[in-house]
Amino acid sequence: MPSPISPExxxxxxxxxxxxxLYHDAALYEEEQKKIFRGPVWFVLGFEAEVPNVGDYRxxxxxxxxxxxxxxxxxTVRAFVNRCxxxxxxxxxxxxGNAKDFTCIYHAWxxxxxxxxxxxxxxxxxxxxxxxxKEFNLKDHNLTKIRVRIWKGIVFGTYAAEGExxxxxxxxxxxxxxxxxxxxxxxxxxxxxxxxxxxxxxxLYHENIRDAYHGSLLHEFNRTFGMSRLTQVAGGYMDDxxxxxxxxxxxxxxxxxxxxxxYAENGVQRGDYMxxxxxxxxxxxVENKLGISTRIISVFPNIFFHQIYNTLAMRQLRTLGPxxxxxxxxxxGYEDDTPELTQHRLNQANMVGPAGLISMEDGEALEMVQRxxxxxxxxxxxxxxxxxxxxxxxxTRAQEVTIRGxxxxxxxxxxxxxxxxxx
Ligand code: FES
Ligand SMILES: [Fe+2]
Numbered sequence: 188m189p190s191p192i193s194p195e196x197x198x199x200x201x202x203x204x205x206x207x208x209l210y211h212d213a214a215l216y217e218e219e220q221k222k223i224f225r226g227p228v229w230f231v232l233g234f235e236a237e238v239p240n241v242g243d244y245r246x247x248x249x250x251x252x253x254x255x256x257x258x259x260x261x262x263t264v265r266a267f268v269n270r271c272x273x274x275x276x277x278x279x280x281x282x283x284g285n286a287k288d289f290t291c292i293y294h295a296w297x298x299x300x301x302x303x304x305x306x307x308x309x310x311x312x313x314x315x316x317x318x319x320x321k322e323f324n325l326k327d328h329n330l331t332k333i334r335v336r337i338w339k340g341i342v343f344g345t346y347a348a349e350g351e352x353x354x355x356x357x358x359x360x361x362x363x364x365x366x367x368x369x370x371x372x373x374x375x376x377x378x379x380x381x382x383x384x385x386x387x388x389x390x391l392y393h394e395n396i397r398d399a400y401h402g403s404l405l406h407e408f409n410r411t412f413g414m415s416r417l418t419q420v421a422g423g424y425m426d427d428x429x430x431x432x433x434x435x436x437x438x439x440x441x442x443x444x445x446x447x448x449x450y451a452e453n454g455v456q457r458g459d460y461m462x463x464x465x466x467x468x469x470x471x472x473v474e475n476k477l478g479i480s481t482r483i484i485s486v487f488p489n490i491f492f493h494q495i496y497n498t499l500a501m502r503q504l505r506t507l508g509p510x511x512x513x514x515x516x517x518x519x520g521y522e523d524d525t526p527e528l529t530q531h532r533l534n535q536a537n538m539v540g541p542a543g544l545i546s547m548e549d550g551e552a553l554e555m556v557q558r559x560x561x562x563x564x565x566x567x568x569x570x571x572x573x574x575x576x577x578x579x580x581x582x583t584r585a586q587e588v589t590i591r592g593x594x595x596x597x598x599x600x601x602x603x604x605x606x607x608x609x610x
Contacts, residue, residue, distance in 0.1 A: 191212075191214065192208065192209070192212055192214075192215050192603065193603070194598075194602075194603050194604055194605045194606070194608075195605070196208065196209070196603065197598070197603075197605040197608075198567055199575075200605045200606070200607050200608050200609055201575050201576050201577075201578070201591060201609040202570065202578075202590075202591040202594040202595055202598070202609065203569065203570050203571050203575045203591060204567040204568070204569060204570070205394075205567055205568045205570060205590075205594060206564070206565075206566075206567045207560035207561075207563060207564045207565075207566055207567060207568065208564035208565065209388075209390065210387070210388035210390065210391060210509070210556070210557060210560055210564075211388065211509055211510070211560070211561055211564050212509065212564075213508075213509050215509070216506075216508065216509040218601065219250070219506075219601065220250045220251060220252070220506070222600055222601050222602070223250070223488050223597075223600055223601070224249055224250025224251075224252065224488060224489070224506070225249075225250065225252070225346050226346075226347070226600060227345075227347045227351050227352040227600075228345065228347070228352065228358070228487065228488050228600075229336070229343045229344070229345050229352065229355055229358045229359075230249050230343065230344055230345065230488060230489045230490070231341055231342065231343055231344075231486065231489060231490040231501070231503065232245075232247055232249070232254065232256045232266055232333075232335070232342040232343070232344045233245050233247060233256060233341075233342050233503075233517065234340055234341060234342065234375065234377065234501070234517065234519070235264060235337055235340045235341070235342055236340060236374070236375050236376070236377055236519075237283070237377055237517070238256065238257060238258040238264060239258070240258060240285065241258050241259070241260055241262070241300070242257070242258065242285045242286050242287060242300060243257060243258045243283075243284075243285050244256065244257035244258070244279060244283065244284060244285070244286060244289075244300075245257075245282065245283045246269055246279045246280075246281065246282050246283065247503065247505075247515070248505040248513075249344070249489060249505075250488075250489070250505075250506050251505070251506050251507065251508075252268060252270075253268070253269035253270065253277055254266055254267065254268055254269055254333060254344070255267060255269045255278075255279045255289075256333075256335070256342055256344070257286070257300050257301075258300070259300045259301045260300060263335075264335055264337060264342055265300065265301045265302060265332070265335060266332070266333035266335050266342070266344045267301075267302035267329075267330035267331055267332050267333055268330060268331035268333065269330075270330070270331070271291040271293065271296060271330075272296070272304060272328040272329065272330060273291065273293070273294055273296050273307075273328070274293060274294070276291050276292070276293040278290075278291045278298060278330065280292070286300070287300075288300065288305070289302075289330075290306075294308065295308045296308075296328075298329070298330055301332075302329050302330035302331075302332055303325075303326075303329045303330075304325045304326075304328045304329050304330075305325065307319060307323075307325065310323070333345070333346060334346070334347070334348075334349075336355045338355055338356070338359070339367070339368055339371035340371050340374070340375060341367070341371060343355055359431070359486070360426035360427070360428075360430070360431065361426075362424055362425070362426045362431065362433065363426065363431045363433075363484070363486060366433050366435075366482060366484055366492075367484060367486065367492055369475055369476075369477075370482075370484075370492055370494060370499060373521050373522070373523065374521065374522040374523075375499075375519045375520065375521055375522065376519060376520050376521060376522050376524065376529075377517060377518070377519055378518040378519055378520050378529065378532060378533060378536070379518045379533070379536075380515060380516060380517055380518070381515075381516040381518065381536075381540045381541055381542070382513060382514065382515050382516070382541070383513065383514045383516070383540075383541035383546060383550060384507075384511065384512075384513050384514075385511070385512055385513075385514070385550040385553055385554060386510060386511050386554050386557060387510065387511070387512065387550075387553035387554050387556060387557035388509055388510060388512070388557060389504055389506045389512040390593075390597070391553045391556055391557065392504055392512060392514070392549075392553065393485060393593050394590050394593065395549050395552070395553060396432075396434075396483055396485045396491050397423070397432050397434070397485060397587075397589035397590050397592070397593055398587060398589075398590060399421070399423045399434050399573075399583075399584035399585070399586055399587065399589060400417075400572050400584065400585065400586065400587050401552070402415040402417075402434070402584060403415045403416045403417055403450075403584075404455060405548050405549070405552055406544065406545050406548055407457065407461065408461065408538075408544045408545070409545070410446070410450065411459065411461045412461075412463070412469045413438055413439070413441075413443065413446070413469075414438055414469065414480070414481065414495070414496065415436060415438075415481060415584075416441055416446045416450075417449070417583075417584050417585050418441035418445050418446045418449050419436045419437055419438065419439075419440045419441045419446075419584075420436065420437045420440035420441075420582075421434070421435060421436035421437065421582070421583060421584040422434070422435055422436075422580065422581060422582040422583065422584070423573075423580065423581055423583075423584065423586060423588065423589040424580040424589075425578075425580055425589055425592045428596055428599075428610075429578055429589075429591075429592030429593065429595050429596045429610075430487045430596045431484070431485055431486050431487055432484070432485045432589045432592065432593070433482055433483065433484045433485075434481075434482070434483045434584065434589070435479045435481065435482045435483075436479070436480060436481050436584065437478060437479060437480055438471060438480035438481070438496075439480070467531070467534070468534050468535060468538050469496070470496070470497075470531070471496040471497060472497055472528070472531075474497065475494070479494070480495075480496060481493075481494065481495045481496065482494045483495075485593075487596065488504075489503060489504050489505075490502070490503055490504070491504070493539070495535065495539050495545075496535055497528070497531055497532050497535055498518070498532050498533075498535035498536040498538075498539055499518070499519050499520060499532065500516050500517060500518050500519065500536065500539075500540075501516070501517045501519070502514045502515070502516050502517075503515045503516075503517070510557060514541070514546075516536075516540060516541070518532070518533070518536045518540075520532045570587045570590050570591055571587070572585060572586050572587040572588075573585065573586025573587055573588040574586070574588065576609065577609065578591050578592050578595055578609055578610070591609075595608065595609060595610055
């Protein structure tokens with residue numbers, strides 16, 4: 188079923204109106220899988236540190252396609268679609284583990300760690316009858332391979348052949364190379380995983396991650412304890428294509444008095460009803476040379492990194508249909524962290540993660556949007572904070588221009604740019 192959505196869907200060519208239909212259309216969702224998640228992009232499979240030994244593997248999902256990456260006998264990391272070449276069963280059934288080979292449980296076809304088919308039971312038949320035709324060649328039935336590149340310990344993959352997608356560093360651009368590179372500046376240690384299901388369209392999460400405006404309004408804890416306030420030195424930057432983004436800020440660059448006055452003037456200072464018995468959770472040990480206290484980074488199309496004070500995580504977005512997605516959080520620290528610092532990172536991760544105050548609130552907000560927009564998909568939301576027209580990086584969080592940037596790049600990839608579109 189082709190999507191009925193065309194470039195005319197956009198009420199404004201600077202993406203300052205976002206039609207609600209884009210969050211609900213099932214045919215559009217199918218096209219996104221093809222043009223984005225299986226398109227000319229580099230997606231992130233995981234960290235190299237998750238598969239340190241030969242045979243280590245992790246099952247994951249790119250868009251809605253199940254994939255696996257593993258450490259091959261030659262020490263390289265390989266990746267393939269987790270779908271048996273025989274009848275299509277998932278070959279790898281556990282989220283992670285160590286294997287000598289991968290054997291499908293349905294009819295026991297056996298694949299090597301790199302996805303090559305090496306065994307088909309009863310290939311010659313039984314008791315002289317049946318079996319595969321003579322022409323059947325194992326080599327024609329390997330698992331679908333994904334091209335892999337490792338960059339600073341991150342496992343990237345693409346379905347695109349060389350020449351169909353930029354090389355990885357060009358794809359990431361200087362902004363991502365600087366900030367993601369800084370988070371990956373030394374060997375990491377995996378601290379654990381969290382998962383969060385949200386009953387909302389996956390693009391609402393991209394909007395949320397790029398939504399500089401809401402950080403201290405929805406997240407009252409952030410504002411109360413000075414982790415994120417619109418009165419702080421902050422910004423929202425994008426690369427030239429607006430493909431990736433970073434929201435950043437410097438805690439401590441405003442004062443409680445200035446912040447309180449600004450929020451009171453705007454009618455959103457709700458009093459100081461929140462207190463903490465232990466302020467340890469809000470402590471920040473400056474680790475990066477820039478002194479940034481929070482960085483929320485979006486690497487198109489499926490990964491978000493955060494550094495919120497001392498908690499570090501990669502959040503992987505897995506689509507589950509037009510109205511649902513899952514986030515898989517990989518919490519990490521560094522190999523040379525002290526036990527105390529590891530504990531501190533984990534405490535702060537609890538505060539931020541799905542069971543804490545911040546991501547739980549985001550999930551709830553997005554589900555509210557999904558529910559209330561469903562009956563009126565011909566209407567559109569407003570994205571004007573920070574100005575309309577030109578899409579550019581700004582040194583403030585009182586803006587939503589980065590959200591318009593997402594839609595500009597999305598529309599380019601999807602072939603949905605309106606005539607005279609703002610890029
Ligand atoms: S579906 Fe995998 S062996 Fe038959
Ligand atoms: Fe948020």
